[in-house]
Amino acid sequence: MAYFLYFLALFVGVCGTALYLTRSRWLPLLPVPDHIYQRLPSSFTGDLDAGLTSSAFDLNANIESGDQRAGLDARGKREVLNIMRRQKVDFDEARRIYTEQRFANNNIGPDGRPRDPKFVSFS
Numbered sequence: 001m002a003y004f005l006y007f008l009a010l011f012v013g014v015c016g017t018a019l020y021l022t023r024s025r026w027l028p029l030l031p032v033p034d035h036i037y038q039r040l041p042s043s044f045t046g047d048l049d050a051g052l053t054s055s056a057f058d059l060n061a062n063i064e065s066g067d068q069r070a071g072l073d074a075r076g077k078r079e080v081l082n083i084m085r086r087q088k089v090d091f092d093e094a095r096r097i098y099t100e101q102r103f104a105n106n107n108i109g110p111d112g113r114p115r116d117p118k119f120v121s122f123s
Helices: 002-021 023-029 044-049 060-064 074-087 091-105
Strands: none
Touching (some): 002 023, 074 091
16 A cells, blocks of 8 residues: 555656646646636727727827737736726726826835935926
8 A cells, every 4th residue: 555655646746747847838728718817908909999098098099090009018908907897997097096006116106206215306
């Protein structure tokens, strides 16, 4: 019985190590359920369809001019969409919350001025 448990533990260890070392090959082949992962839009048209526009932040001009860029920043889109979904706010409010969070992470006040005590401003 002890040999069997030893063999089983060794087999699981070897298989686990092999799977871990080759994960870059087999991990993309696994199906990802749609409710866990939501693909971000990759163009201004996709951003418009996802609701990432408002009267103050209008993407229609970019679409009408035939802008070929990839759209808005992927990390920012993901964060704004998460804020919109979690807090049930519109795009402008979610963008404001996201910007204030980024300011706070970089030690900048909500008014846009640095919070550094050594900061000197001549105005």
